[in-house]
Amino acid sequence: MGALIACNALGDVIDPDTALPIAGARTRNGKSLIDSRRALLRGEPPKPHLAGTNTTIGVIATDAVITKAQASRLATVGHDGLARSINPVHTMSDGDTLFALGTGRAGKSLGMMVLGTMAAEAVALAVVRAIRAAQGITVGKQRYPAAGDLA
Numbered sequence: 001m002g003a004l005i006a007c008n009a010l011g012d013v014i015d016p017d018t019a020l021p022i023a024g025a026r027t028r029n030g031k032s033l034i035d036s037r038r039a040l041l042r043g044e045p046p047k048p049h050l051a052g053t054n055t056t057i058g059v060i061a062t063d064a065v066i067t068k069a070q071a072s073r074l075a076t077v078g079h080d081g082l083a084r085s086i087n088p089v090h091t092m093s094d095g096d097t098l099f100a101l102g103t104g105r106a107g108k109s110l111g112m113m114v115l116g117t118m119a120a121e122a123v124a125l126a127v128v129r130a131i132r133a134a135q136g137i138t139v140g141k142q143r144y145p146a147a148g149d150l151a
């Protein structure tokens with residue numbers, strides 16, 4: 001089981017192992033994270049964004065033998081991995097989508113309970129890896145650092 005993720009989520013990216021935000025909305029100076037979930041729960045209004053300007057998209061792949069219906073279910077369960085690693089997730093500004101496929105190379109299946117658990121975990125880990133692999137960019141004179149630049 002593996003997952004590849006491209007992440008430009010509106011919500012903060014959370015490391016599921018530590019439950020700490022590693023990327024997301026930042027303070028005015030851009031050097032610290034504000035922890036969007038806690039800010040929203042405190043009643044701080046969200047900053048306006050254009051609908052559809054953020055998304056997390058990815059693919060889940062297994063070498064297990066699965067049917068088309070089971071691949072669809074793995075894609076659905078993979079969204080649990082998004083929820084473990086992005087908060088808030090599935091906002092009105094996100095177009096989060098996951099696809100799933102099975103190559104059948106293993107010649108068998110471990111069952112959907114195991115495959116679903118593995119899919120969600122693979123997605124969560126792939127989101128974190130995507131963020132940790134990201135590089136900051138400079139637009140004009142403005143530098144937009146990546147999570148690794150802030151560590």
